[in-house]
Amino acid sequence: MNDHSVHVQCGECPIRHRAVCARCETDELAKLEQIKYYRSFQAGQTIIWSGDRMEFVGSVVTGIATLTQTMEDGRRQMVGLLLPSDFVGRPGRATAAFDVTATTDLVMCCFRKKPFEDLMATTPHVAQRLLEMTLDELDAAREWMLLLGRKTAREKIASLISIIARRDAALHLKRASGKLSVVLPLTREEMADYLGLTLETVSRQISALKKEGVISLEGNRHVQIPDLDRLLEEAGDDSDGGMLV
Amino acid sequence: MNDHSVHVQCGECPIRHRAVCARCETDELAKLEQIKYYRSFQAGQTIIWSGDRMEFVGSVVTGIATLTQTMEDGRRQMVGLLLPSDFVGRPGRATAAFDVTATTDLVMCCFRKKPFEDLMATTPHVAQRLLEMTLDELDAAREWMLLLGRKTAREKIASLISIIARRDAALHLKRASGKLSVVLPLTREEMADYLGLTLETVSRQISALKKEGVISLEGNRHVQIPDLDRLLEEAGDDSDGGMLV
DNA sequence: GGTACTCCTTGACCCAGATCAATCGACAGG
DNA sequence: CCTGTCGATTGATCTGGGTCAAGGAGTACC
Structure with missing residues (x-):
């Protein structure tokens, strides 16, 4: 413009x-x-x-x-x-x-x-x-x-985490150097309300992503992302190409 | 403004x-x-x-x-x-x-x-x-x-029909005098894509609404709405209060 | 310490809607 | 007429995520 x-x-x-x-x-x-x-x-x-x-x-x-x-x-x-x-x-x-x-x-x-x-x-x-x-x-x-209408619970969770990571990075103007980590600003229930799920499903899917090494948790809110591309793949986003912002 | x-x-x-x-x-x-x-x-x-x-x-x-x-x-x-x-x-x-x-x-x-x-x-x-x-x-x-994240298939269909009815009425600037009727501008598959459902579910729910007298059909596309309030109730919309536009 | 929160996790079961599949009607072309 | 196509309907079956329920972990307050 x-x-x-x-x-x-x-x-x-x-x-x-x-x-x-x-x-x-x-x-x-x-x-x-x-x-x-x-x-x-x-x-x-x-x-x-x-x-x-x-x-x-x-x-x-x-x-x-x-x-x-x-x-x-x-x-x-x-x-x-x-x-x-x-x-x-x-x-x-x-x-x-x-x-x-x-x-x-x-x-x-x-x-x-x-x-x-x-x-x-x-x-x-x-x-x-x-x-x-x-x-x-x-x-x-x-x-x-698209997320609400067509994505699976697992894809929804992965999408949410990557979106928060993206906005976080944009906000702090830092391109994460080493390991990428995010603080979830929402309770499980709030995430569920955002994703069109129940809090139980949110909890289960987070556990599953953790068990499979896509993310790791420190406490309930602190998420580490060892491999962003892997997470984006789980999110089902095409062409997001790993670019934050 | x-x-x-x-x-x-x-x-x-x-x-x-x-x-x-x-x-x-x-x-x-x-x-x-x-x-x-x-x-x-x-x-x-x-x-x-x-x-x-x-x-x-x-x-x-x-x-x-x-x-x-x-x-x-x-x-x-x-x-x-x-x-x-x-x-x-x-x-x-x-x-x-x-x-x-x-x-x-x-x-x-x-x-x-x-x-x-x-x-x-x-x-x-x-x-x-x-x-x-x-x-x-x-x-x-x-x-x-809200529709995509939280409504049931039946509510989604009822919502879609009432939204089309509303926009139709706004477009033609007519407050329907007698019976309200709408032409669906979409195939079942397109409706499904809009509502986050499959086309089979769309078809089934339309049949169900018809069987229960909430709507009636003439051909595949032409829908009559005998009781708009009933439809809005099925849609789960609060406070839409029947006002078109 | 004990009690009472709030938030989270996990298990067992169930059901709404997806999936797979057959059929039908309308319509166009040969 | 038959044949093919496209959209819609309907049935049978399966399953992802909802529901109900029982703990667990952290924190605050008495």
Whole structure:
């Protein structure tokens, strides 16, 4: 779209907001600084319920949040995983479409929606940048549809681990030198909700992958990946070609 | 975002393009007219392969197209269904992320990508309108994730029929007066690919819904819905409340 | 120490939906 | 007319992952 891919590093935020572009919006930054504020949430706290009025947009600074959908009888499906630097909120939308929950302690950098939308209306690059991000999310959602609709439980688990590894590597800007290892940011139940499985099946498949040496575990959350290509093969992804990011 | 919800009716196109907004862009319409052209495709023809360079964006004028993803071993998942007035293409993206296929004979109204992007850069409302549409698609994709991950085969079928009924009603701007009836635009196999099932299961579940009077069939494709609320209940959707659109 | 959490693992059994296979109807071509 | 093709239906059987249930491991608090 344009090559202004440098992202805004705003004030004291430890993250770069992916929503706005630094090179062309330097004079707009002051406006953003004026309307921004921070909010903290505790692990387990619901940030917004589906259908609630949503008065802000923002980025995750630290911690993990999830987007989930629940049927009346309690069946749940996670439809989004929000890691640091991910954008939350829908400019042009009054209400949230899904439940947003903090699964760990969480800090967000928020902008009140109205002034943010005003900014968007006057600076075309912000809307374009947001469009680009939304298209990325849409692509990710569609990849996830393949996983939910067609992959086996084992492939689902392998996919989840490799996706977390990929996003982790992107986040820390490090190409893993030696052994690749990841911390799973979710409980078995949350993984199950993301993958369209039960927590028992998640546990069994993780055990199986461990037994066969595809991964190894240290504690419940810490996963080592001795051979990334092997894991990607188990995930059934074509042409991911081992490239992280 | 803004209330300019009137859509462009461009030239001889029988549809209103949802991508651009008439009220505020009247002087931009001429530019769109200059760069637009039509393309026809035959039923079964692939419009773009995933990974191909994509030189245009556009809207479906008549016919049906699908977005699909295929694994090396042949497992397929449909990730999008494109009906007339739906937008195709990704401004700011060089290549297609999924296969786009015409499932019926199809006419599209296209705009070459470069000039369209230029237009977008100079007229903020176009980018905003596109963002709005992309957010809609993202919502739809996430609803679909709930379907793929958690619904039973019967619920999936009922959901598909009610979604087609809804979009049909929106398209024809008619609130069905008497009996509600829909033409399924997909073969059983295509439905299966959309729902993450096999074609046999699709067939069986349709037969079951018919036997129990939830729907009735005339030929293979024509479905009558005697009681929409009953169908929505079978679909497991909460709070859809029977409102079409 | 004991008790009570929460999260995870493992086993035994079952069933919804996949798989394999036969049949049917509609329609086109020779 | 027969023959072939394509989509749909229906039956018989199998199996991956769900369900139910019983521990185990870690941690916090009394």
